[in-house]
Amino acid sequence: MRNKYSVFSLIKNAISYHENWQRAWKDPAPKKEYDAVIVGGGGHGLATAYYLAKKHNMNNIAVVEKGWIGGGNTGRNTTIIRSNYLWDASAGLYDHALKIWESLSQELNYNVMFSQRGVMNLAHNLQDVRDLKRRTHANRLNGIDAVYLSTEEVKKFCPIINTSPDIRYPVLGGTLQRRAGTARHDAVAWGYARGADAMGVDIIQNCEVKGIKRNGDSVEGIETTKGFIKTKKVGVVAAGHSSVIANMAGLRLPLESKPLQALVSEPVKPIIDTVVMSNAVHAYVSQSDKGELVIGAGTDDYISYTQKGSHQIVEGTLNAILELYPIFSRMRMLRQWGGIVDICPDASPILSKTSIKGLYFNCGWGTGGFKATPGSGDLFAHTIANDEPHKLNAAFNLNRFVSGDLVDEHGAAAVAH
Amino acid sequence: MFLINCPYCGERDQQEFKAGGEAHIERPKQPTELSDDEWAEYLFMRKNIKGVQFERWNHAHGCRKWFNMVRDTSNDEIKAIYKMGEKPPAQ
Numbered sequence: 431m432r433n434k435y436s437v438f439s440l441i442k443n444a445i446s447y448h449e450n451w452q453r454a455w456k457d458p459a460p461k462k463e464y465d466a467v468i469v470g471g472g473g474h475g476l477a478t479a480y481y482l483a484k485k486h487n488m489n490n491i492a493v494v495e496k497g498w499i500g501g502g503n504t505g506r507n508t509t510i511i512r513s514n515y516l517w518d519a520s521a522g523l524y525d526h527a528l529k530i531w532e533s534l535s536q537e538l539n540y541n542v543m544f545s546q547r548g549v550m551n552l553a554h555n556l557q558d559v560r561d562l563k564r565r566t567h568a569n570r571l572n573g574i575d576a577v578y579l580s581t582e583e584v585k586k587f588c589p590i591i592n593t594s595p596d597i598r599y600p601v602l603g604g605t606l607q608r609r610a611g612t613a614r615h616d617a618v619a620w621g622y623a624r625g626a627d628a629m630g631v632d633i634i635q636n637c638e639v640k641g642i643k644r645n646g647d648s649v650e651g652i653e654t655t656k657g658f659i660k661t662k663k664v665g666v667v668a669a670g671h672s673s674v675i676a677n678m679a680g681l682r683l684p685l686e687s688k689p690l691q692a693l694v695s696e697p698v699k700p701i702i703d704t705v706v707m708s709n710a711v712h713a714y715v716s717q718s719d720k721g722e723l724v725i726g727a728g729t730d731d732y733i734s735y736t737q738k739g740s741h742q743i744v745e746g747t748l749n750a751i752l753e754l755y756p757i758f759s760r761m762r763m764l765r766q767w768g769g770i771v772d773i774c775p776d777a778s779p780i781l782s783k784t785s786i787k788g789l790y791f792n793c794g795w796g797t798g799g800f801k802a803t804p805g806s807g808d809l810f811a812h813t814i815a816n817d818e819p820h821k822l823n824a825a826f827n828l829n830r831f832v833s834g835d836l837v838d839e840h841g842a843a844a845v846a847h
Numbered sequence: 848m849f850l851i852n853c854p855y856c857g858e859r860d861q862q863e864f865k866a867g868g869e870a871h872i873e874r875p876k877q878p879t880e881l882s883d884d885e886w887a888e889y890l891f892m893r894k895n896i897k898g899v900q901f902e903r904w905n906h907a908h909g910c911r912k913w914f915n916m917v918r919d920t921s922n923d924e925i926k927a928i929y930k931m932g933e934k935p936p937a938q
Contacts, residue, residue: 673895684891686868687920732866735897735921740848742862775891832887 432628435539454620455627460634460656464492466663466814467652469639469675471495472504473615474792474799475667476622476633477807478814483629485808486815491631493623494654496638500619503669503799506769508692508714508726510705511801512549512610514576516565519825519837520778521572526822527805528609534804540621542613543719547704549610550579550587552754554599554710562605569607579604588704590757597753599711612705612716618803642679642789649679649788665790665814670735670770672793679786683793684831685772688729690797691739693766697721701757711750722764725751729771729797739768771796778837781810781819782828790814791828849923854930855910867903869893870915871935897921901935 433439433452443451466482468475471493482488493499511531513524535541553559562578569576584604585593593601623633634656641653642664651660666675670687697720707714714726727747730740744766752759774780774794779802781792792810795802809823819827830836852858875881875889894900900920905913917926917936927936 671897673893674897677894677896682888682892682894684887684893685895686893687895687897732861733868733895733900733902733920734923736923738923740862742848772895831891832883834883 432624454624455633458632458634460492460494460632460637460654460659463651463660464490464632465661466491466665467659467661468493468665468667469652470502470667470669471499471619471623471633471635472502472667472669473500473618473622473803474504474669474795474806474810475665476500476619476626477803478665478667478792478810479631479633479807480622480626480629481808481811482815483626483631486811488815489630492634492659493626493631494634494637494639494652494659496636496655498635499623499633500616503769503771504615504619504803506692506767507615507800508716508724509612509615509800510549510610510707510714510716510726510798511544511613512607512705513574513801514549514551514565514569514605514607514610515839516568517837517839518572520839521569521574522822523779523805523809523826524802525572525574526809527802530804530808531613532609534613534618534621538621538625540617540624542617542621544611544613546609546611547716548587548606548608549705549707550584550604550606552584552591552604552706552708552710553602554708555602558710559602562603566605575607575609577606577608579606588702588706590702590755591706592754592756599708599750599753601754610705614719615800618800622807639675639678642675644679644786647785647787649786663788663790663814665792665810667792667810669793669795669799670772672772672791676791679784679789681784681786681789683780683791683828684775685794686733687735687770687772688732689734689736689739689768690729690771691727691743691766691768693725693727693744694718694722694764695725695758695761696764698723698761706754708750708754711754713747713750713754715751715755723758723761729773735770737768737770771799773797775831776836777839779806779826780828781806781813781823781826783813783817783819784828849925851904851916851925852928853906853909853912854914854928855912856906859906859909863906863908865905865907867905867913869895870901870903899926
């Protein structure tokens with residue numbers, strides 16, 4: 431029986447010096463066979479397992495993770511959540527996720543610290559202005575809250591931005607999605623893990639997939655560092671390593687894996703109470719609850735799995751940040767890190783069946799997968815359980831690269847990919 | 848970030864170069880004969896290898912010439928560099 435987290439459990443455990451908290455999830459050895467196995471214990475994988483158990487009554491399932499849960503891109507992103515995408519298919523997908531975020535803490539009985547502090551996207555040239563206005567209209571037609579702001583309104587919403595007309599890339603306006611914001615990334619992974627575990631899902635860490643066993647065109651199981659696991663359904667949610675798993679099954683995916691960097695400053699008092707993104711100069715910044723500035727940089731343009739990035743990428747981002755926020759000129763940076771992002775040619779994800787029966791892929795989220803975590807898990811669970819996509823992820827199939835029906839969110843998504 | 852030994856200019860910083868992705872993807876000889884699946888394979892599908900990969904690079908801020916590279920993508924170690932048209936080294 432899973433104890434509920436509440437103010438009373440907090441008081442009760444405080445009396446015993448917090449030494450008697452129940453384990454949030456077990457540490458089981460893999461069984462010989464499961465009804466389905468999810469490869470990858472990040473937010474998306476754990477959410478998939480959670481919804482498979484909760485909505486589709488698939489409780490004899492496992493999540494296998496080569497490291498520790500939430501240790502990949504789930505723990506490495508800048509935690510921005512928004513749904514202001516241009517195309518109808520993307521708007522449907524990302525807003526589905528945003529709606530789940532709004533009640534996720536209550537549902538999981540785990541505080542994911544979802545904070546709807548708004549996300550503002552800045553325009554720095556006339557084409558940006560046209561693109562952002564077009565996107566604002568498209569968002570509103572899709573029922574997504576979006577407003578276009580003048581330079582003065584940008585300044586009013588976030589007073590520390592330098593709106594002087596004589597900076598290199600002046601602020602000509604911006605868009606604002608007020609329902610957007612941030613969440614605590616680790617808590618998302620832990621909350622889903624705890625929820626899935628309570629419904630009987632085995633979360634198996636330090637278990638790397640070494641091969642996918644096929645019988646003709648069907649999946650029979652997976653070879654792992656903890657032995658062979660028999661299963662008829664394998665859902666791969668391996669982010670930057672999706673192609674590595676696909677190659678094991680003899681598949682090729684339209685992905686390139688590249689390093690993406692982020693960095694945080696020393697903690698300071700509250701100075702920026704929203705998220706500001708600038709596509710043209712590639713700088714985005716928010717402030718964590720600890721007080722650190724959380725800054726996202728860009729990707730390197732070469733394929734690499736090193737989880738490092740180039741110095742000039744960080745330098746370019748910080749140049750832009752300092753031009754836009756001169757007040758940060760004496761901030762010291764505390765930590766910098768990289769994650770490997772799997773980028774699709776059209777900068778949209780793949781949530782899809784494959785040519786191999788029982789093998790499903792959830793990948794290609796590129797630089798912006800965190801925001802979609804709950805929606806992605808929900809829709810991928812639907813796809814695996816029914817062997818058919820949900821209508822919201824039907825457009826994000828692998829076959830779109832054959833049919834040409836791409837969901838081109840390059841630039842359109844309000845952020846450079 | 849690493850150093851790249853351009854076959855025409857010598858050793859330069861990686862930021863002078865532009866990565867051109869997987870090498871030795873042959874352009875279809877009869878494009879009109881290709882099925883949609885074959886087009887998808889040629890245009891979009893990539894090996895995206897973790898390990899030793901053959902790829903193209905362009906010295907964009909230098910001589911602007913293209914060349915090939917053999918690189919281990921798991922640690923960014925460059926194994927070999929050879930000119931366009933030359934046979935790839937045996938691995």
